């Protein structure tokens with residue numbers, strides 16, 4: 001019997017990681033998810049995780065058989081390290097260092113180390129994340145070169161090969177919607193629209209064509225513009 005392929009998806013409950021979860025369920029024999037509590041301003045981001053997982057199980061039985069348990073890890077030390085707009089009520093804008101105030105230094109680096117350690121314990125050597133340098137070029141911890149360096153560091157530090165897969169790395173937000181459609185048709189697109197959560201302001205009243213959210217924060221703008229670009233071209 002061929003060795004079972006196993007992946008661990010870094011899963012926040014947003015559009016990108018929901019698409020990554022579907023991508024992984026479509027490719028790997030067995031998939032677990034991991035989320036991180038880093039003192040997010042809005043708990044809605046964490047409840048969206050359960051909603052997306054439950055909806056995937058309900059609507060895609062062919063994927064449900066590949067889905068294993070979810071893990072939640074405490075990463076609140078990130079909040080203790082300093083203020084950012086994601087963990088405190090600071091204004092979301094460009095900072096003097098040229099990075100948005102939503103940038104949490106070291107966040108994805110820490111997440112990958114924690115996911116790598118969890119994967120080691122769970123016998124999983126593939127980590128899947130929604131990092132993307134097309135739309136988030138301001139975030140140095142989302143770049144492909146950073147991911148390659150982390151892959152090398154995890155492999156060396158745990159003395160076994162670890163793969164870091166980032167299927168969205170070079171996609172625009174419109175192409176991410178298109179990928180969801182390729183994977184699961186409009187049923188998956190609608191699931192991601194309605195059950196995933198991206199808005200930095202935690203707004204969830206009123207369903208727009210692209211999903212729930214305030215519509216004006218940078219995350220909503222990216223998501224909305226991407227959705228409109230995808231529907232306009234499709």
Ligand code: ZN
Pocket residue numbers: 198199200201202203213214215216217218219220221
């Ligand atoms: Zn928003």
